[in-house]
Amino acid sequence: MKxxxxxxxxxxxxxxxxxxxxxxxxxTIVNDLKNEITNGFSGDxxxxxxxxxxxxQDDRDIRVERNEQKLEPRYAMMLRCxxxxxxxxxxxxxxxxSFATNHTLYKTIRLTNRQTFQLHGILKxxxxxxxQILHKIGLxxxxxxxxxxxxxxxxxxxxxxxxxxxxxxxxCKISNFLLPHTKAxxxxxxxxxxxxxxxxxxxxxxxxxxxxFKTTVVIPPHNDVDLYANDMNFxxxxxxxxxxxxxxxxxxxxxITHGNKETWPFLALELGYISVEKTLSIAESIVAVQRDWGxxxxxxxxxxxYTIENVGLNVFKKEVEKRSNIVFEAVRPxxxxxxxxxIGWKKDINNNWSLTIFVQNGRIxxxxxxxxxxxxxxxxxxxxxxxxxTSNQNIIISEISNENKTKIEKIALSHGLIKKSTKLxxxxxxxxxxxxxxxxxxxxxxxxxxxxxxxxxxxxxxGVEKExxxxxxxGCPNGCGRSLLAEIGLIGKSIGRYNLYIGGNRIGSRIPxxxxxxxxxxxxxxxxxxxxxxxxxxxxxxxDFGDFVIRKKIVKEVINPIHDFWx
Ligand code: SRM
Ligand code: SF4
Numbered sequence: 001m002k003x004x005x006x007x008x009x010x011x012x013x014x015x016x017x018x019x020x021x022x023x024x025x026x027x028t029i030v031n032d033l034k035n036e037i038t039n040g041f042s043g044d045x046x047x048x049x050x051x052x053x054x055x056x057q058d059d060r061d062i063r064v065e066r067n068e069q070k071l072e073p074r075y076a077m078m079l080r081c082x083x084x085x086x087x088x089x090x091x092x093x094x095x096x097x098s099f100a101t102n103h104t105l106y107k108t109i110r111l112t113n114r115q116t117f118q119l120h121g122i123l124k125x126x127x128x129x130x131x132q133i134l135h136k137i138g139l140x141x142x143x144x145x146x147x148x149x150x151x152x153x154x155x156x157x158x159x160x161x162x163x164x165x166x167x168x169x170x171x172c173k174i175s176n177f178l179l180p181h182t183k184a185x186x187x188x189x190x191x192x193x194x195x196x197x198x199x200x201x202x203x204x205x206x207x208x209x210x211x212x213f214k215t216t217v218v219i220p221p222h223n224d225v226d227l228y229a230n231d232m233n234f235x236x237x238x239x240x241x242x243x244x245x246x247x248x249x250x251x252x253x254x255x256i257t258h259g260n261k262e263t264w265p266f267l268a269l270e271l272g273y274i275s276v277e278k279t280l281s282i283a284e285s286i287v288a289v290q291r292d293w294g295x296x297x298x299x300x301x302x303x304x305x306y307t308i309e310n311v312g313l314n315v316f317k318k319e320v321e322k323r324s325n326i327v328f329e330a331v332r333p334x335x336x337x338x339x340x341x342x343i344g345w346k347k348d349i350n351n352n353w354s355l356t357i358f359v360q361n362g363r364i365x366x367x368x369x370x371x372x373x374x375x376x377x378x379x380x381x382x383x384x385x386x387x388x389x390t391s392n393q394n395i396i397i398s399e400i401s402n403e404n405k406t407k408i409e410k411i412a413l414s415h416g417l418i419k420k421s422t423k424l425x426x427x428x429x430x431x432x433x434x435x436x437x438x439x440x441x442x443x444x445x446x447x448x449x450x451x452x453x454x455x456x457x458x459x460x461x462x463g464v465e466k467e468x469x470x471x472x473x474x475g476c477p478n479g480c481g482r483s484l485l486a487e488i489g490l491i492g493k494s495i496g497r498y499n500l501y502i503g504g505n506r507i508g509s510r511i512p513x514x515x516x517x518x519x520x521x522x523x524x525x526x527x528x529x530x531x532x533x534x535x536x537x538x539x540x541x542x543x544d545f546g547d548f549v550i551r552k553k554i555v556k557e558v559i560n561p562i563h564d565f566w567x
Contacts, residue, residue, distance in 0.1 A: 127189070216233045227508075
């Protein structure tokens with residue numbers, strides 16, 4: 001049934017007032033920077049710094065201890081860089097590595113599953129420095145958090161083909177086009193002169209978007225960006241080795257609230273096809289409709305998927321067409337058949353080499369058996385090309401000349417960057433969770449490596465150790481580890497306890513269903529052993545784990561998540 005947009009009469013959320021009163025995201029951040037009594041930001045600024053790409057956090061491992069000592073929590077900021085399509089040069093990497101080593105509490109770089117990196121543990125007094133360093137090397141952290149269009153993803157490795165390069169260029173164009181226009185970032189962090197009078201947000205509006213907004217540009221058949229989890233997606237249609245247009249899909253998103261049936265994960269839906277020159281107009285109109293129609297009275301129902309549920313896909317589409325003056329054509333044929341990254345060496349279009357390195361959970365650090373951080377640092381000092389971050393928390397060293405290949409391979413081998421791993425491990429993912437994430441309910445990143453070893457042992461026992469199962473862990477139902485697009489997904493409930501979801505598919509176009517609730521790691525492993533054993537015996541030839549548990553009706557298939565996810 002067609003439902004028209006109706007403005008809610010409920011009161012606006014606190015966040016809406018913060019944005020409205022922020023003077024285009026300035027708030028009183030400058031004053032807080034001068035306050036040396038606390039390491040944190042106060043009042044509205046706590047939220048406003050997110051628009052500038054930073055989150056205030058505290059180390060949760062020592063929260064209780066500091067509280068007992070009557071000390072302020074160990075406040076420090078996490079900064080998320082803007083890196084559309086994930087490209088960072090070796091020169092830029094050297095500067096980032098140096099800052100991480102010398103000026104952060106954790107001394108690591110964390111690759112995220114949205115093709116960028118985060119630096120955790122930056123003290124307030126060092127924030128301006130990192131912004132100025134970023135600026136000097138041509139980077140920034142604007143619009144990587146809060147209610148704006150986030151880091152734009154694209155199918156990794158632009159050097160794989162001319163089409164990949166075009167796809168990367170579109171990711172950059174869309175990212176720049178949808179950036180906030182406010183000069184607050186430049187004034188506060190780069191000490192540029194105040195120019196309030198020019199403030200104007202032609203696309204995002206004075207109160208920005210109702211909620212975060214996520215975009216991808218993807219080349220089928222490889223769904224490495226997990227497009228179905230995103231608000232706005234451009235699926236490239238290729239003719240004669242050129243992108244001629246895009247199928248546009250909208251409304252994906254994965255977060256839920258435990259037990260709240262008014263929240264549900266959702267896969268992006270098709271709007272239609274547009275030719276390539278219409279891309280920015282369509283992007284602008286989709287963002288504008290979500291800006292005007294998105295729910296600003298309840299942040300849990302504010303993302304595009306809820307707007308679509310509220311008015312219906314067709315009404316949303318018609319409004320986009322009206323505002324852009326563009327009519328969608330019928331969707332052109334496309335399909336996806338793979339996900340993840342291909343680890344190892346590959347030749348590129350210019351006969352150079354690229355090396356994709358598997359980074360467990362995206363954490364760039366040195367430990368006893370792998371020296372990722374120092375290895376990448378060494379490579380960056382001799383490598384003239386780029387690093388490319390993937391949507392699966394991995395890194396590609398790209399454009400390696402034939403002359404440099406042996407040198408880089410030697411460093412990679414001696415630092416443990418090239419290692420044999422199972423397909424299960426290479427395709428696994430966990431969100432950050434403890435100790436930095438304030439929303440974490442259970443371990444994720446720190447739990448995953450050993451947990452994978454235990455599942456590997458089960459797979460070995462039943463002779464399926466060479467197979468892929470997409471297994472992901474998120475420390476809470478926000479689902480940052482994209483567990484709700486996994487064949488086996490864990491979602492934290494409380495310390496040591498998880499909900500176990502099964503039945504997603506290999507290509508990321510099916511949401512898994514809850515199998516067991518609130519269970520411990522030990523219990524999860526017992527259930528997984530039962531399931532994997534059965535899969536190894538009763539599966540059809542080449543049948544994936546996720547498809548098997550659906551065919552055998554071990555869980556019900558989630559077809560329409562709004563109805564099927566909870567029931
Ligand atoms: Fe996320 C909030 C980490 C991808 C859904 N996410 C957070 C915060 C910032 C916690 C907070 O609000 O204080 C986490 C910081 C932890 C830390 O210490 O670093 C956090 N999210 C991450 C990252 C680093 C996970 C990772 O291990 O790679 C990813 C950063 C991406 C980036 O570079 O921009 C990350 N987050 C995702 C994804 C996956 C994706 O985008 O493909 C999702 C699910 C998809 C979706 O949006 O539906 C996701 N994060 C959330 C949510 C739920 C949003 C919602 O719709 O309700 C929150 C909480 C919120 O926004 O209120 C959240
Ligand atoms: Fe934090 Fe939850 Fe996201 Fe994990 S899923 S990073 S615990 S918000």
